[in-house]
Amino acid sequence: MILNFFKSKEKRHTIAFYNIENLFDVYDDELTRDSDMTPSSEKKWSIKRYKNKLRKIGYVISNIGKEDVKRHPAIVGLAEVENEAVLQDLVNSKHLEDYNYKFVHYDSPDERGIDVALLYDDTVFNVAYSKSYKLELIDEFGVEDLTRDILLVSGLFEGLELHLIVNHWPSRRTGDVETKHKRLKAAKKVTEIIDELKLKSPNAKVVIMGDFNDDPESESVKTLEKSHGLFNPMRTLLSLDRGTTSHNHRWNLFDQFLITHNFFERKKNALRYVKANIFDEDYLKEYDGKYKGSPYRTYVGKRYKGGYSDHFPVYLIMSKK
Numbered sequence: 001m002i003l004n005f006f007k008s009k010e011k012r013h014t015i016a017f018y019n020i021e022n023l024f025d026v027y028d029d030e031l032t033r034d035s036d037m038t039p040s041s042e043k044k045w046s047i048k049r050y051k052n053k054l055r056k057i058g059y060v061i062s063n064i065g066k067e068d069v070k071r072h073p074a075i076v077g078l079a080e081v082e083n084e085a086v087l088q089d090l091v092n093s094k095h096l097e098d099y100n101y102k103f104v105h106y107d108s109p110d111e112r113g114i115d116v117a118l119l120y121d122d123t124v125f126n127v128a129y130s131k132s133y134k135l136e137l138i139d140e141f142g143v144e145d146l147t148r149d150i151l152l153v154s155g156l157f158e159g160l161e162l163h164l165i166v167n168h169w170p171s172r173r174t175g176d177v178e179t180k181h182k183r184l185k186a187a188k189k190v191t192e193i194i195d196e197l198k199l200k201s202p203n204a205k206v207v208i209m210g211d212f213n214d215d216p217e218s219e220s221v222k223t224l225e226k227s228h229g230l231f232n233p234m235r236t237l238l239s240l241d242r243g244t245t246s247h248n249h250r251w252n253l254f255d256q257f258l259i260t261h262n263f264f265e266r267k268k269n270a271l272r273y274v275k276a277n278i279f280d281e282d283y284l285k286e287y288d289g290k291y292k293g294s295p296y297r298t299y300v301g302k303r304y305k306g307g308y309s310d311h312f313p314v315y316l317i318m319s320k321k
Contacts, residue, residue: 012274013069013073014072014073015164015316016279016313017210017313017314018057018078018314019310019311020081021308021310022037022114023080023090025050025082025085025089026045026046026047029083037082049304052306053298058094060284060313061076061313062095063281065315068274068317074157075118075124075125076119076120078116078118079210082115083107084103099121101119102119102120104153108134108147109147110146110148116149117151117166124157126156127153127155128155128156130153132150133152133189135185145170147170148168151166152165157271158271162271163204163205163206164209167186167208167209169211170182170183170213180219183213183214183220184219186212187221187223187224190224203262206228207257207258207316208230209256212255215238215252216235216256217235221258224258229261230259231258231260231263243278244278244314245312246291255278255314259316271318271320272320273316273317274316275317278312278314279314284307296308298310
């Protein structure tokens, strides 16, 4: 029985998602609003602080799901990366440099210059195709509202077809109700991407991940869930004292996965869903004060804290049976 247990464990892998809160280099990009993340800004973003963040985020990524599968994640969706250079620095950082991480990234039109990306261990996942989908939004003044693209990456995971859609939906900064239509538009776009996939491959296995800026019971997420009969394993994880990000002492679970139901197939040589969870280890939390237990951030306003992110990562465990 013990031998069989370890044999099955060897076939398990972690798929993670992490909003890493403003992973910017220290250089001012004239095409984006990133001047607050430079050495001369009030935040005094420096090479030392940048390298500290890389080391810390790398450490977190290397440990997501390790308790379950005894190894680093096979795939990690990321939000809030500035460019290809910071991704290269991340995969070359202290805690990730010995792994086989490659990445997929496209520059998006987001005004602040933050994008989504996908890290993958190329000994497990082989990329066959990727595409960036623009989310076309118009603000209340009739002006184009520039935001993050939606990233599709398709390939072979342990030799089996897998499609991954990485999201960072429009924020609630100006109010939940006032911005709701933007996230509904994002849900519609993801639905259309899944339509495209199923047109080519009716039994396509799809993992949708991201920071949706909405909870599992929000209209946008439920609309997406219903559109293709998706399963949301995150719904039961949100509670009064647990989530992935906290605002005004209230937890939200904005970071989620939705998966197609064929991950529950009980046939041989198939990818199967095992479990989902929030990676909220104690070292990722404020350890005292009025925000005790909430995510230990890099900055609070303009004040440098030296933490990790304002979000906890989330992850899925998949097995190949």
